[in-house]
Amino acid sequence: MRRKYRINWFNAILVAFAAYFSYLIIGQQVELFIAKRSAEVAQAQFEQARQVNRALQEEKARLSNLQYIEKLAREDLGLVKPGEIPYIPMEK
Secondary structure, eight states: OOOOOOOOHHHHHHHHHHHHHHHHHHHHHHHHHHHHHHHHHHHHHHHHHHHHHHHHHHHHHHTTOHHHHHHHHHHTTOOOOTTOOOOOOOOO
């Protein structure tokens, strides 16, 4: 005698619900991971911007010092005071 195969609808619906909720949970975990990575990248960019800002603030403070401004003018721009003779080394 052959057994007749019957679908147990309760178990089928239970499996369908479990699959659906698993799909939702996995989707939310993926979105959470992406959001967490975005937050980490934004935090790294923020820290880098903070360091740049700190360096610019220090440069601004140095630019209020007349000796530093003179040093920059002499070294970077090649400026001289009136009456001085500029020295330009010859390259070989």
